[in-house]
Amino acid sequence: MPAPSRTSLLDPDAVSRGEALGLLARTVVEGYRVGEHRSPFKGFAIEFAQHREYTTGDDLRHLDWKILGRTDRYYIKQYEQDTNFVAHLLLDGSESMNYGSGPVSKLHYAKALAACLAHLVLVQRDAVALNLFDTDVRERLSRTDNPGRIHHIMDRLAAFQATQRTGLGVALADLARQLKARGIVILISDLLAENDDALATGLRQLRFGGSEVIVFHVLDPHEIDFPFTGTVEFEGLEGAPLIKTQPAAIRKSYLDAFNAWQKSVRTACDRNGCHYVLANTGHSLAETLSGYLAFRQKNSA
Secondary structure, three states, X not given: OOOOOHHHOOOHHXXXXXXXXXXXXXOOOOOOOOOOEEEEEEEOOOEEEEEEEOOOOOOHHHEOHHHHHHHOOOXXXXXXXXXXXXXXXXXXXXXXXXXXXXXXXXXXXXXXXXXXXXXXXXXXXXXXEEEXXXXXXXXXEEEEOOHXXXXXXXXXXXXXXXXXXXXXXXXXXXXXXXXXXXXXXXXXXXOOOOOOOHHXXXXXXXXXXXXXXXXXXXXXXXXXXXXXXXXXXXXXXXXXXXXXXXXXXXXXXXXXXXXXXXXXXXXXXXXXXXXXXXXXXXXXXXXXXXHHHHHHHHOOO
């Protein structure tokens, strides 16, 4: 399947719905400039934190007049400082992402999702960083809060080719080591890892550092439903051999194994306090993205 063009990655409907809903941090983040998200550092903003005694030069607008009236002492009200977050996009560019039963492969869907999320984050004046991985992290775009950089991000997304196996555990551990402050990590992957513990271990590492994690599990509808009939030759990806079989004979065992695996993925996310989002490529990108953002607004912490 040919690489997508840059212009095909920004879905207008997904962008429009996404901008209307926004992406706010659910947990306390450590930003680099004043913005809309809660920071652990004290400043003057929206949410009250504590009092401290007045000193010369303090803004009199923040005096607590009730305390002054009761005690004749001057105290300043301090608030939680608002801050901008950094969204770290971690995109799976391994060979299994090339699969697509219809016109859109998992990789194209994932790239478009990453582009729309990057656009959304930049438009609301937050920052985004991009990491593309297979067996290792192959592309790394450092943090930017410049909306004009969306074109560079889309160029890098469009040009990336999926040819290698997955190193999910390596990529998650690498990002956990790189993070210097709490932010939002957005993993976009089919999660076909080299071992069953790679995801859970990586999520624990990221959450231990205080970052919020969102997992978009990108799957093709044929992977989910296994609707094949007759005699089919399945072409293996990432080194798997060719298999010729009758799908009807293996459908039940396949679906049992698939559903158990997906349940284990969701359990790993739940146990580590991460949002799990099924990104079915048979559904429109706008539906997937806006559905999650609406859920996020209703269930913000």
